[in-house]
Amino acid sequence: MSKYYSATEVATREYLHDLQSERLVKTVRSCYEHIPFYKKKLDEAGIKPEDIKSIDDITKLPFTIKQDLRDNYPFGLFAVPKEKLVRVHASSGTTGKQTVVGYTKNDIDVWSESTARALTAAGATRSDYIHISYGYGLFTGGLGLHYGAEKLGATAIPVSSGNTQRQVQILKDFGSNVLCCTPSYALHIGETIRQMGMDPKELPLRIGIFGAEPWSEKMREELENSLAIKAYDIYGLSEIAGPGVAYECCERNGMHVSEDYFYPEIVDPDTLEPLPDGEYGELVFTCIGKEALPLIRYRTRDIASISHEKCACGRTLVKMSKPKGRSDDMLIIRGVNVFPSQVEHVILTLGMEPNYQIIVDRINNLDTMTVKIEMSDTMFSDSVKKIEDSEKKIKAAMQTILGVSANISLVEPKTLPRFEGKAQRVIDNRKI
Amino acid sequence: MxxxxxxxxxxxxxxxxxxxxxxxxxxxxxxxxxxxxxxxxxxxxxxxxxxxxxxxxxxxxxxxxxxxxNVLAIGIPDEAGAFSDAIRTLSAKGINVEYAYAFITPEAGAAYVIIRVEDNDAAAEALKGTSIKLIGQQEIFNQSK
CATH class of the missing domain: 3.30.2130.10 (VC0802-like)
Known part of the structure; x- marks a missing residue:
């Protein structure tokens, strides 16, 4: 097995430029012909598909935002008829509406290739057992890594998330070599290994590929000590494909972007003007190798930088930094994207006043979210049971809309901060 | 009451x-x-x-x-089994006591208990003709003076 999965990873910049140009031209034409939303958008911007001649023309194109996916919910932005679709995934949306993404057979291949590249870059080979503890289902994490592992020819162990003691048993009994999950869950697994009286050093596990939530160099140290492994970051988002859009190599100083499929740009989030290498701004992707959902200049809201500096690993693919923040207020709780507006939506739907506060903590390496809500005359009762019933109702609604559980804490009225202008409702105590 | x-x-x-x-x-x-x-x-x-x-x-x-x-205050004899009798009387009529708390009273030989039930009228009716008496708001305070 070679050090790279695809030859494109080490192709010359000229070759990449030509490939990207050819693919962008094709993508824009397809979007214009098959997606009414893009036809309208390009027409409004006065751009014809034939104006796009090379990848350098990408800055002429308009941006796409998450709201566009919501406005065209569920399948309005798909460029292919349903006979060509083979799968959909979805992530939670801000007002209960999910963001739905679709894949053709070819798209699944592109995505699998990307995760196979990520696995290879982290040192995994076809003789490894790949233990996948990302959730399987509408979330892209589980199936994304799973298909990559199979594409690589390794053995995928689709454990999915939860039941940590069983995870540890499988790590030991099956002899998993590579662990794929969120970094916080990995730390939790590490703790459980020790609680179960095992020494991580004695397990065959040697590589961890961690994503779906941001993590720092400090956390890398913790992960490596806790699990006796080498830890690698992986980046992705369902709108673009899923995990594997970018991934760390042995150098571990940035993530190589599979830019032959997902073309990255960094723009100023306010002016939307492109920013040069090394400068932090909003990360924008254009899908140039996808059929079902070829988003053009999709604004990820992640703040990162990119670098074309030559990497010692030999890959010529551009590298992106670890995202260092968001240009919106999205939170990532146990790998699930949560917007404060979703919490507000639940509160308003239940007929309560939108005075709330979201407290995020990391307890025993697991993210916890507590929503503080002010007690009201209508919710109050002399009976604990009735108040608890109201709490349960709120909790259930949060779980449904957010896709992740939240604790509810009732506080006295008028004790939560009030805001004029932009509200700061989130207190994130996590030290990542 | x-x-x-x-x-x-x-x-x-x-x-x-x-x-x-x-x-x-x-x-x-x-x-x-x-x-x-x-x-x-x-x-x-x-x-x-x-x-x-x-x-x-x-x-x-x-x-x-x-x-x-609105809750009920009942006066019961200050002796073993009196509270149990009261609760059993209510329970026999299918009346569930959600919570209760007792307090001392200067009235000799009696104990007062506040009980919270779903239907006060039904509970009052159930206690009629028993040795358990309902206490009114003023009564509680008159006696405590």
Whole structure:
């Protein structure tokens, strides 16, 4: 097995430029012909598909935002008829509406290739057992890594998330070599290994590929000590494909972007003007190798930088930094994207006043979210049971809309901060 | 023959109970009986006071979540098995006691218990003709003077 999965990873910049140009031209034409939303958008911007001649023309194109996916919910932005679709995934949306993404057979291949590249870059080979503890289902994490592992020819162990003691048993009994999950869950697994009286050093596990939530160099140290492994970051988002859009190599100083499929740009989030290498701004992707959902200049809201500096690993693919923040207020709780507006939506739907506060903590390496809500005359009762019933109702609604559980804490009225202008409702105590 | 009980939402944080009882003290509200139901995050303070309407008004004015609940006060003999008899009488009629709290009374040989039931009338009816008597709001305070 070679050090790279695809030859494109080490192709010359000229070759990449030509490939990207050819693919962008094709993508824009397809979007214009098959997606009414893009036809309208390009027409409004006065751009014809034939104006796009090379990848350098990408800055002429308009941006796409998450709201566009919501406005065209569920399948309005798909460029292919349903006979060509083979799968959909979805992530939670801000007002209960999910963001739905679709894949053709070819798209699944592109995505699998990307995760196979990520696995290879982290040192995994076809003789490894790949233990996948990302959730399987509408979330892209589980199936994304799973298909990559199979594409690589390794053995995928689709454990999915939860039941940590069983995870540890499988790590030991099956002899998993590579662990794929969120970094916080990995730390939790590490703790459980020790609680179960095992020494991580004695397990065959040697590589961890961690994503779906941001993590720092400090956390890398913790992960490596806790699990006796080498830890690698992986980046992705369902709108673009899923995990594997970018991934760390042995150098571990940035993530190589599979830019032959997902073309990255960094723009100023306010002016939307492109920013040069090394400068932090909003990360924008254009899908140039996808059929079902070829988003053009999709604004990820992640703040990162990119670098074309030559990497010692030999890959010529551009590298992106670890995202260092968001240009919106999205939170990532146990790998699930949560917007404060979703919490507000639940509160308003239940007929309560939108005075709330979201407290995020990391307890025993697991993210916890507590929503503080002010007690009201209508919710109050002399009976604990009735108040608890109201709490349960709120909790259930949060779980449904957010896709992740939240604790509810009732506080006295008028004790939560009030805001004029932009509200700061989130207190994130996590030290990542 | 109901008694007006004040129910108050109290967040579990230091000094909160002192603040609330302070408001009652400042307004010369006399507390005859109290109980606190507590959970991890908050408690419900339940009070029997001499002037529930004024108490509620003052608490609300201070921004405290509070309400008036009609409860029953029963007088039972101060002897073994008396409370059990009372509860069994209610239970035999299918009346569930959600919570109860007792308090001492200067009346010799009697104990007073506040009980919260879903249907006060049905409970009052069930106790009719037994040795258990219903106590009125004024009665509680007259006797305590």
């Amino acid at each position: 109901y008694i007006k009980q004040i129910s108050i939402f109290v967040e579990n944080k230091p000094g909160r109970l002192a603040d609330i009882t302070g408001i009652l003290a400042d307004n010369k509200i006399d507390i005859r009986a109290l109980s606190i139901a507590d959970t991890t995050d908050y408690g419900i303070l339940r009070l029997i006071v001499n002037d529930p309407d004024t108490a509620l008004e003052k608490l609300k004015a201070a921004g405290i979540t509070s309400s008036i609940t």
